[in-house]
Amino acid sequence: MKDLVSILDGNTFLVSDTRGDVEPSLDFPTGLFSFDTRHLSTWLLTLDGERLHALSVDTAESFRTRFFLVPGEPTHYLDAKVSVIRSRAIGGSFEEELTLLNHSGEEAEFVVRLDMAADFADLFEIKHVRSKQGHTTATVGDNELRLAYRREGFHRETVITTTSPAHVEVSGMTYRIRVAPRGEWTTRLHVSTVVYGARGEDVRANLPQYGGSRDPGAIRAEQDDLVARAPKLGCDCQPLAGAYRQSLNDLAALRYESITLGVRLVAAGLPWFMTLFGRDSIITSLQLLPFLPELISPTIMMLAGLQGHRIDDFRDEEPGKILHELRYGETAGFEEQPHSPYYGSADSTPLFVILLDEYERWTGDDRLVRALEAQARAALAWIDTYGDLLGTGYLWYQTRNPDTGLQNQCWKDSWDAISYRDGRLPGFPRATCELQGYAYDAKVRGARMARTIWGDPAYADRLEREAAELKMRFNRDFWIPEREYYALALDADGRQVDALTSNIGHLLWSGIVDESRAGRIAEHLLGPRLYSGWGVRTLADDQGRYNPVGYHVGTVWPFDNSIIAWGLWRYGFRREAGQICDAMLAASRFFGGRLPEAFAGYERSLTDYPVEYPTACSPQAWSAGTPLLLLRVMLGLEPQGEHLVIDPAVPEGMGRVELLDIPGRWGHVDALGRSRTPHDHPRG
Incomplete structure (x- = not known):
């Protein structure tokens, strides 16, 4: 663009x-x-x-x-x-x-x-x-x-x-x-x-x-009002200040009025995705939650209201499943495309449960969690029934609609995104690794809501037991001992799809990684095969399908990197998380503060600037949300009961980072962090 x-x-x-x-x-x-x-x-x-x-x-x-x-x-x-x-x-x-x-x-x-x-x-x-x-x-x-x-x-x-x-x-x-x-x-x-x-x-x-x-x-006043309600950022790092301001402006601009329910939502991105997306809208909401939590509940309610309730092969709809995409155009209206709505994503459903729990942890709005108990239970049930296509205890996907349905129903949904190390493509169904992480996290969070809000300790016990079993099974079946990383997926025969990809960073975010293996995963993510210097590539540069300008096979996606940084932070790798934060913010300078959907995966030493991906959406919601999540990571923000824990680890050279009036169930609090000298950085 x-x-x-x-x-x-x-x-x-x-x-x-x-x-x-x-x-x-x-x-x-x-x-x-x-x-x-x-x-x-x-x-x-x-x-x-x-x-x-x-x-x-x-x-x-x-x-x-x-x-x-x-x-x-x-x-x-x-x-x-x-x-x-x-x-x-x-x-x-x-x-x-x-x-x-x-x-x-x-x-x-x-x-x-x-x-x-x-x-x-x-x-x-x-x-x-x-x-x-x-x-x-x-x-x-x-x-x-x-x-x-x-x-x-x-x-x-x-x-x-x-x-x-x-x-x-x-x-x-x-x-x-x-x-x-x-x-x-x-x-x-x-x-x-x-x-x-x-x-x-x-x-x-x-x-x-x-x-x-x-x-x-009036439009300017509306957008200014939204930006004014966000926490105030003071910092010495100009790229961070510019990216934060641009992100808030872009998220304000991407809001639109739903033609069906009359609520304000955030569109996924211009020009292809100016509508509600399950996965994109949920991840954007997670990024945005510590800053403008009042924007989140309409998205949660819209997704819950359109939750699948029947088996519809054309739309890939199943009971309990959360939509992938909602469209209003002619091809959807005449069922030439299945997007009215379309349910072809395997990750939207566990992510819905994750967002519902995270929303309550930040806001204390247990009324919404109570109101959507049936929808959350239906989503958790989908994971174990329709989602487990082969009855192996894993979350699989395969479209019911071979004519117009999506082949890949994970976030890397282009046709060639899921491959073996040598470039071959596996058959269907497929069980990608991050889907198992999301399912694990959804069960853990579902258990918390069941025990503390729904008053069902037996259900909570069951979910916790299932989560523990999934984690044990996953670490057995997906780990590749000779390469010391998790497989990208399992194929229909249970064989490991052994490409090295950025998906392993999502596993850290979900918490499904064994502590003993987390350090090796961090090393891979920041190693020369995956890390370009501007961020983590979607596919390592020595894999069969690697292409630095391939949509999901070598480009760098800002949202992906924000989730990876969050995962590294979760396992205590603060320096490594800060390295990704610093790289993303450095890249943002070359895009006027607006991180695009994706950019090329060339080595930083080769180009000295991030190379544009020619058809990247900009602005795009989860790219706009990336600097916000990076701020959360650098300041170490985490809700604990009625309090917000603040444990900053600001990357070296970034100086002072101050975020004022962070909203949540605690009211409003301030967070301050400063760069540490290299020997002060905790590694985990």
């Missing part, structure tokens, strides 16, 4: 090139999108038939931007007689103000043209090109262009109006203008995206975020 510019407000966002133009592209989804449908596929400005070029782009705010443009190729010797400013904002709808400035001493005539089109493509149709099944119409009115799409009951519209007289055609609007010497001309364009329901009404009309245009000042 390096050469693209995006603005967003909730689930409505626009992605353009650096001139502000939108053209259909197979490389990346440019356009105006709302709830998984592209409402503008062409938005192209010309002046006297000529494309414009950007002198500068102002992208300081997430919901509005300005482009400063001139005709012709920009050079150091350019002496433009005319320039154009495109000021745009998104607030429920999209608005653009065009201002043309005549810099000459003579009156001049200009032809300003905006080509416009809406293909109403579903996001899945952009990823996998296919022809539309419905019918598109265009209606020309007085300074208005109305573009509509219908396919049976699926109805979307894009309505474009202009404040200045224009010649309106089905392909766009043309302005023939005269501008005085040193004068200017301005028009304002308003673009409404309409999502019609079964009764012919705009289903978003009663949602505050979509009930018409929102004033940019």
Whole structure:
């Protein structure tokens, strides 16, 4: 996304090139999108038939931007007689103000043209090109262009109006203008995206975020209010300060109003994932919990409300299972994709139990835990029934839907992410190692909730016994003695899928690793095969499928590293956890403080900067949450009953780190940490 510019407000966002133009592209989804449908596929400005070029782009705010443009190729010797400013904002709808400035001493005539089109493509149709099944119409009115799409009951519209007289055609609007010497001309364009329901009404009309245009000042105030409620960070480390500020701003921008339940949620990431995801939303919530805990309960309730209750092969749905992804577009509506919702992840369900427990430990909100007891029990039951496909006591996955279901249903869900050391791919079902860690942690946490909140000590005893048995079994079957690390997975025959991956760091976070083996795992994670200098790679560089720019086979994922740092901290490896924190924050400087979804796994000594992954989502929620979790790790924040334990271990050279007004069941407390000299660092 390096050469693209995006603005967003909730689930409505626009992605353009650096001139502000939108053209259909197979490389990346440019356009105006709302709830998984592209409402503008062409938005192209010309002046006297000529494309414009950007002198500068102002992208300081997430919901509005300005482009400063001139005709012709920009050079150091350019002496433009005319320039154009495109000021745009998104607030429920999209608005653009065009201002043309005549810099000459003579009156001049200009032809300003905006080509416009809406293909109403579903996001899945952009990823996998296919022809539309419905019918598109265009209606020309007085300074208005109305573009509509219908396919049976699926109805979307894009309505474009202009404040200045224009010649309106089905392909766009043309302005023939005269501008005085040193004068200017301005028009304002308003673009409404309409999502019609079964009764012919705009289903978003009663949602505050979509009930018409929102004033940019109101959006700014809302985002500022959210950021102001977070703990205040004071530190000597500028990368940390910048990343913290950017993360809070991005998480505020990614909030959207659910079209179904009317609650505010955090979308997973722009542009592909502007919706609720089980795994992403849960991990983001875990990262965010010590900072803005009030944002978490809507996500928990939404996931609980959409919990699986039947067997549906098409959607990979099973009783007790937590969803993977919820979509609102045409392909989901007509069941060409199973995302209404889709349940194809094996980790969302144990992670749901983990989040519910962690939420109560931080907030003391036992009412929510009591209210969702049935859902939590159903999730725990799923682990031992539908999740244990082979009856071996492990959590396995294999899609019920071979046509459109996901093959890999762990967080590394691309087709080639799970492999043997030599690069071969195992068959299905598969039991990846981190899934067993999540299942173990879910049982331990479920036992705590059963004993202290649900009043069921017998159930708690059973869960604790099952967790202990799982830990013993796992350390027997997944450990590779000759290599001294845990296998990535077991294949259907119970053989070890022996690739060395970052997944072993998630095992530390879950607590399933035997204490005697934790040191060796830490050494692998920070060793030269996995650790690039900027972070832990998803796959070690000597494995058969390693590719430093492969999506899950060699790139560095910030969220992954935040979980690994948390796991190292849990087992007492404070210096190693700090090393990852320091590397992530150093990398963030090269991305303007905004960590992307992923970046390349090249050695730090080879590039001296983290190399961008070309199609990484940015902003992405669990990447935005990464600096927050790193702060928790560096300050050693851990709830214990009604108190917050603070045990800082700030990496060398980072100086002072001070976090004020940390919210929780204890009220608000402050935490302060300072760098230690090398010999003072505890190793565990």
